Amino acid sequence: MVTFALLAAVSVVGALGVVLLRQPIHAALALVGTLLTLAVFFVTLQAHFLAAIQVIVYAGAIMVLFLFVIMLLNVEEQHAGARPWLRWLAYGVGVLAAAGLIVGALADPRQIPDPALARAALRGGNAGLIAEVLFVDFMLAFQLVGVLLLTAMVGAVALVQRPQPPSAGAISAEAREAGLKERRGRPGSPEVVEAGGR
Amino acid sequence: MVPTEAYVALSGVLFSIGAVGVLTRRSAIMIFLSVELMLNAANLALVAYAYHWAGTGALTGISGQTAVFIILSVAAAEVAIGLGILVAIFRNRASTDVNALAEVRL
Numbered sequence: 001m002v003t004f005a006l007l008a009a010v011s012v013v014g015a016l017g018v019v020l021l022r023q024p025i026h027a028a029l030a031l032v033g034t035l036l037t038l039a040v041f042f043v044t045l046q047a048h049f050l051a052a053i054q055v056i057v058y059a060g061a062i063m064v065l066f067l068f069v070i071m072l073l074n075v076e077e078q079h080a081g082a083r084p085w086l087r088w089l090a091y092g093v094g095v096l097a098a099a100g101l102i103v104g105a106l107a108d109p110r111q112i113p114d115p116a117l118a119r120a121a122l123r124g125g126n127a128g129l130i131a132e133v134l135f136v137d138f139m140l141a142f143q144l145v146g147v148l149l150l151t152a153m154v155g156a157v158a159l160v161q162r163p164q165p166p167s168a169g170a171i172s173a174e175a176r177e178a179g180l181k182e183r184r185g186r187p188g189s190p191e192v193v194e195a196g197g198r
Numbered sequence: 199m200v201p202t203e204a205y206v207a208l209s210g211v212l213f214s215i216g217a218v219g220v221l222t223r224r225s226a227i228m229i230f231l232s233v234e235l236m237l238n239a240a241n242l243a244l245v246a247y248a249y250h251w252a253g254t255g256a257l258t259g260i261s262g263q264t265a266v267f268i269i270l271s272v273a274a275a276e277v278a279i280g281l282g283i284l285v286a287i288f289r290n291r292a293s294t295d296v297n298a299l300a301e302v303r304l
Contacts, residue, residue, distance in 0.1 A: 004200045008208050015212050018235055019219040024228060031231055034212070038238055041205070045249040047263050057270060062234070062277050070227060071280045073288045087222050094218030101210025105203045110250065112199050117253035125263055133257055133264045145271045152275035159282035 003044070011037040024070045028063060035059040046118060047125035212239035213303035223231050226287070226294040230280055241266045 014037065015031030035058050042051035123129050134142055212235060219232025244262045252259025288294055 001200055004204060007274065011208070012211060012215070015215040018231055019215055019222065024225065024231075027228060031235060034235065035238060038242055042245055045205070045245045046199075046252070047245050047248070047266075050245065050263055050266055053267065053270060057274065058238070062274055065277060065281060066227070066234075069284060073227070073285070073294065080201070090218055090221035093221070094214045097217065098211045098214035101214060102207045103206040105210060106204065110202055110297055112201050113250050114253055115199060118249050118259065121252040122259050122263075125260070129260050130264050130267060133260050134267065134300075137257065137261065138264050138268065141253060141268050145268055145275075147283055148275050149271065152279045156278045156282035159279070159286045 005036050007040055010034075011041075025067065028066050028070060031045045031066075032059050032063050035063070042125075045125075046122040049125050049130055202246050202250040206243055209239045209243040209246065212236075212242065224295050226284055226296050226299075227281075229296065230277070230284075234251075234273065234277070237269060241269060254279060 010036045014030045014034035018027045018034065019031060035054060039051040039054040039059070042048075066134060076146045216232045216235035216239060219235065220229050223229050223232060235239050248259045248262025248266075251262070284294055287299070291298060
């Protein structure tokens with residue numbers, strides 16, 4: 001219970017950091033902290049394979065993609081919105097929703113699951129047991145996820161691809177020629193020798 | 199032992215914080231980060247319920263964990279395509295402020 005309280009505090013602080021920190025990089029790193037504490041929760045809930053996947057795929061691959069894009073776009077959060085009361089309204093709605101969910105969850109007490117029974121049934125949540133369910137009961141979902149990943153890959157490449165003008169080669173050759181002429185005009189620079197040698 | 203309600207309550211708190219982030223953040227990339235937080239809150243609830251019901255059936259518990267696995271793949275696809283759209287928007291407008299995209303409506 002002490003472990004749970006400590007980890008819950010860390011994960012909630014990280015989540016608040018995602019929402020409140022101004023710098024996008026700091027917010028993304030706070031989310032990495034929350035994801036890592038969630039991985040520890042998965043370990044305590046006998047889901048060891050999911051914990052490993054959480055660290056490798058979520059905290060590793062997906063968050064690196066996020067950080068890469070944040071640094072690429074140089075995102076800066078501008079403040080001073082037109083209606084500041086809307087922000088406070090959103091905070092109020094969030095606090096109400098959180099309180100309602102806590103009360104709703106705790107007002108419906110269940111029997112604490114028998115740890116030995118759960119451990120025996122889940123077998124540590126290892127990859128083999130998950131594969132047995134994934135490739136039999138979840139076969140359709142598995143196939144659809146494959147199609148979805150392929151679509152996402154093609155879509156991402158198509159979206160980020162720069163539109164190439166038909167005479168791109170000619171333009172770049174012209175530009176290179178102009179650059180060479182300009183460099184020749186400057187005396188004393190080492191490029192002049194190099195350009196003359198060509 | 200920690201009761202299942204505690205995990206579900208924590209999941210609800212994380213989900214609410216993520217929802218507040220979606221409502222208050224202005225930059226599209228920060229809205230994406232908050233959506234990731236909400237997805238992870240749902241994952242935590244699924245894993246907690248998987249542990250709770252593992253004793254009742256042979257495959258009940260492990261099915262919850264497999265659903266988390268599928269959600270994770272969908273989240274990865276969503277991030278790839280969403281960040282691609284963001285880069286395309288940024289190339290045209292040099293900003294990811296969602297308020298500046300107000301003319302994108304039906």
